[in-house]
Amino acid sequence: MTPNDARPYQNTVAVLTTMHCKERVIGPVLEQGLGLRVALAIGLDTDRFGTFSRDIERTGSQLDAARAKIATGFEYAPYARVGIASEGSFGPHPYIPFLALGRELVVLIDRERGLELTGHFASPETNYGHAIVSDLEAAIAFAARSKFPEHGLVVMGCVDEKPAPGLALIKDVDDPATLERVIGQVLAKCGAAFVEADMRAHRNPTRMRAIETAASDLVRRFRSQCPACAHPGFxxxxxxxxxxxxxxxxxxxxxxxxxxxxxxxxxxxxxxxxxxxxxxxxxxxxxxx
Ligand SMILES: [Zn+2]
Ligand SMILES: [Zn+2]
Structure with missing residues (x-):
C-alpha cells in the first residue's frame, strides 16, 4: 500500500466513534478518498468524553479527546484495523475581537501501520455563541442570529449572569413553539435564561460542513508522502x-x-x-x- 494507490484502504473497515451522525459527512469523504468503509460504533455514549453544553466537563486537549474516542471504538470493535473520530472546539478568535472561531479535527489511527493522521479545518464561519435573555423577544432575536431552527439551541437556567445547567438544561430545542415554551419555563424559574447555539454536529449544519472539510484535509495529508520513506502524512x-x-x-x-x-x-x-x-x-x- 502506498499513498498513491487510488484507494489505499479498499474494503478496510474503519470504526467511527460518534453519536451525532458525523458518518454522514465523514463516511463518503473517506470512502471516496481512501476506500475506507466507515462503520459506526453503535451504542457508545460519546457524551462521557465531555459535552459542549457543560453537563459533562471536557478534559485534556482536542486531540486527546479524539484519541480517547478512537480507543473506545477499538474496544468496541477489537478486530478493526482503523479507527476514526472527530472533535470540535469553539471559542473567541485569537486575533480578531468579537469574532468566534471553530476548529475541527478528524483523526485516523491505523493500528497495523502505527499511523496517526489528523485533518484540520478552522473557520470563523461558525454560529457559536450565547445570550443571556430576560424575555422571549431577546431569545427570538438570538435564535435568528444562531440560524435557528435549521441549527439547534440549548436553553439553560441562569444565575448571576452565568449558566446554571443544574437548575435547567433543555437540549433538542428545534422549533419556535418549543423555544417559546422552554424560555417561559426557565424565566419563571430563574428570571433569566442562558441560551446558546447547539454545537452537536447533528444539530449544526454549519459544523457538519466544517467536519466534512476536515475529513477532506485528512485525505490530502494521507496522500502527501515522505520523499525518503513514502510514509503518508508528510x-x-x-x-x-x-x-x-x-x-x-x-x-x-x-x-x-x-x-x-x-x-x-x-x-x-x-x-x-x-x-x-x-x-x-x-x-x-x-x-x-
Ligand atoms: Zn528594517
Ligand atoms: Zn519518512
Whole structure:
C-alpha cells in the first residue's frame, strides 16, 4: 500500500466513534478518498468524553479527546484495523475581537501501520455563541442570529449572569413553539435564561460542513508522502520566521519558510513560505520598533 494507490484502504473497515451522525459527512469523504468503509460504533455514549453544553466537563486537549474516542471504538470493535473520530472546539478568535472561531479535527489511527493522521479545518464561519435573555423577544432575536431552527439551541437556567445547567438544561430545542415554551419555563424559574447555539454536529449544519472539510484535509495529508520513506502524512510541522527587512536586511517576524517533517523517519524539508524575498519595513523591529 502506498499513498498513491487510488484507494489505499479498499474494503478496510474503519470504526467511527460518534453519536451525532458525523458518518454522514465523514463516511463518503473517506470512502471516496481512501476506500475506507466507515462503520459506526453503535451504542457508545460519546457524551462521557465531555459535552459542549457543560453537563459533562471536557478534559485534556482536542486531540486527546479524539484519541480517547478512537480507543473506545477499538474496544468496541477489537478486530478493526482503523479507527476514526472527530472533535470540535469553539471559542473567541485569537486575533480578531468579537469574532468566534471553530476548529475541527478528524483523526485516523491505523493500528497495523502505527499511523496517526489528523485533518484540520478552522473557520470563523461558525454560529457559536450565547445570550443571556430576560424575555422571549431577546431569545427570538438570538435564535435568528444562531440560524435557528435549521441549527439547534440549548436553553439553560441562569444565575448571576452565568449558566446554571443544574437548575435547567433543555437540549433538542428545534422549533419556535418549543423555544417559546422552554424560555417561559426557565424565566419563571430563574428570571433569566442562558441560551446558546447547539454545537452537536447533528444539530449544526454549519459544523457538519466544517467536519466534512476536515475529513477532506485528512485525505490530502494521507496522500502527501515522505520523499525518503513514502510514509503518508508528510506535511508542514513548523513555520519559520525571519524574512529579511526590505530596508535594513535584518530578520523580521514575518514567516520566511515552512518545514515539513516525516512522522516515521524524521526526514525534514524546508521550502519558502512566500514568493516575497523581503518583508515590509513596517513589520521590522529595527526600522519600525
Ligand atoms: Zn519518512
Ligand atoms: Zn528594517
Amino acid at each position: 506535511d508542514v510541522t513548523e513555520r519559520i520566521p525571519g524574512l529579511p527587512c526590505e530596508c535594513c536586511g535584518e530578520p523580521t517576524h514575518v514567516i520566511r519558510a515552512e518545514a515539513l517533517t516525516c512522522q516515521a523517519c524524521d526526514y525534514r524539508q524546508e521550502r519558502p513560505a512566500t514568493s516575497a524575498v523581503t518583508a515590509d519595513p513596517g513589520r521590522c523591529g529595527s526600522c519600525n520598533p
